Amino acid sequence: MxxxxxxxxxxxxxxxxxxxxxxxxxxxxxxxxxxxVWYILFCYKPMAGLQIAFQKYNMFNPAKSKWxxxxxxxFVFGMSDFGIALKxxxxxxxxxxxxxxxxxxxxAILLNEMRTxxxxxxxxxxxxxxxxxxxxxxxxxxxxxxxxxxxxxxxxLLRWGWISENIPFLTDxxxxxxxxxxVGVWQSMGWGTILYLAAITGLxxxxxxxxxxxxxxxxxxxxxxxxxGIRSTxxxxxxxxxxxxxxxxxxxxxxxxxxxxxxxxxxxxxxVYRAGITNSQFARATAIGLFQSIVxxxxxxxxxxxxxxxxxxxxW
Numbered sequence: 001m002x003x004x005x006x007x008x009x010x011x012x013x014x015x016x017x018x019x020x021x022x023x024x025x026x027x028x029x030x031x032x033x034x035x036x037v038w039y040i041l042f043c044y045k046p047m048a049g050l051q052i053a054f055q056k057y058n059m060f061n062p063a064k065s066k067w068x069x070x071x072x073x074x075f076v077f078g079m080s081d082f083g084i085a086l087k088x089x090x091x092x093x094x095x096x097x098x099x100x101x102x103x104x105x106x107x108a109i110l111l112n113e114m115r116t117x118x119x120x121x122x123x124x125x126x127x128x129x130x131x132x133x134x135x136x137x138x139x140x141x142x143x144x145x146x147x148x149x150x151x152x153x154x155x156x157l158l159r160w161g162w163i164s165e166n167i168p169f170l171t172d173x174x175x176x177x178x179x180x181x182x183v184g185v186w187q188s189m190g191w192g193t194i195l196y197l198a199a200i201t202g203l204x205x206x207x208x209x210x211x212x213x214x215x216x217x218x219x220x221x222x223x224x225x226x227x228x229g230i231r232s233t234x235x236x237x238x239x240x241x242x243x244x245x246x247x248x249x250x251x252x253x254x255x256x257x258x259x260x261x262x263x264x265x266x267x268x269x270x271x272v273y274r275a276g277i278t279n280s281q282f283a284r285a286t287a288i289g290l291f292q293s294i295v296x297x298x299x300x301x302x303x304x305x306x307x308x309x310x311x312x313x314x315x316w
Contacts, residue, residue, distance in 0.1 A: 053290045057283040072287040076275075082288075084263060085271040092180065092253070092267065093245045100185040101241060104192025105234065109222055111193065112200045124197075127190035138187060139255035146170055146179055170256070173264040180256055180265070192237070199233040200226060235313040243300025246292045268292060 022029070053072055055065040076082050107127060114120040130138070145152045146169035157163045169179045203226065211221045227234075250269040257265025268288060276285030300315075308314040 050286060050290055052283045053287040055283055059280070059282065072284045073291065076284050076287055076291075081266070082271060085266050085268050088264060089248050089267045089269075090245065092177070093248055095177070095181045096184055097241055097245070099181055100188060101192075101238065103185055103189045105196050105230075107189060107193045108196035108200055109226060111197055112226070113218065124190075124193075127193055129190065130187045131191045133187070135187075135249075135251035135255050138183065142179070142183055142256055143170075170258065171260045173261050176257075176261040176264055180253070183256065184252060195237065196230060196233060199230040203229040231311075232313050235307055235311060236315055239300060239303045239307060239315055242303040243296050245299055246295045 052062075052065065054067060054069050056068050056071075058065045111120060111123060111127075114123065143151075146154075148154060148166045148168050148171055151169070153169070154163075154166045158166070168175055170176055207225050207229070208221055211225050216224065246268070248267045248269050250273060253265045253267050254270055254273070257270070272285045272288050275281045275288070304314045304316065
């Protein structure tokens, strides 16, 4: 049998250690409390409202809302506009992933190889700055630069005689898609660079020294030391990006898009905006959001499983 006095003596030091941790790290726990409260209020608490996706929602008396189960989903999936929005969401997110994912990795490696501190700090600042600009400001910049008649690019190219007519950056579907992806990569590449640069900084410098002793040049060091060293970071971020394939921000396509490219810029978020806000179809908008979440969960789980099978690197 267990000695009660011995058991009490074992528990007591544990309590003392916990109390010591709280006294020592209370500032860290306080900082952690802020995002936890945010997630509870804005992510977990609203989940109770998902039930209206299966109801004929009565906004004036929610208690009298009738359960219609999957009728909202059937109605939404039967709409032609939803098919266009779904296709555009997958295409734009796919292009963002294809062109936007490698850029921060390349930039982080280039920044890490810089040996001039002032130039490195200046480059980092210029790369990070777009991430902190709102899409309203970026939208104004895009209009000034890419406008068909008065934009800086068209005006300059016409003046130099390099083109004979304006390039429809914002009014032609495929050209608008190119502009959309280009602006998105420019805006987001700085934030991704921070993550990869932090991972590179944490690598053991002895590995690079050993590679130099073995006669490896810079490219060989990058290929055989840097990239394998940050592989886990690359895999985790890739899995998370794949999980967001069905989710797309509202502000970017809404601000950069226009009626002339509606068949290219109308995505799920703008479709939900029209259904939920403009047309007050809250139940159907919720059904779309639930559909997005389920597909996103399937994608991130599938990507994580495949990664674990082939590379043994995964989120969980």
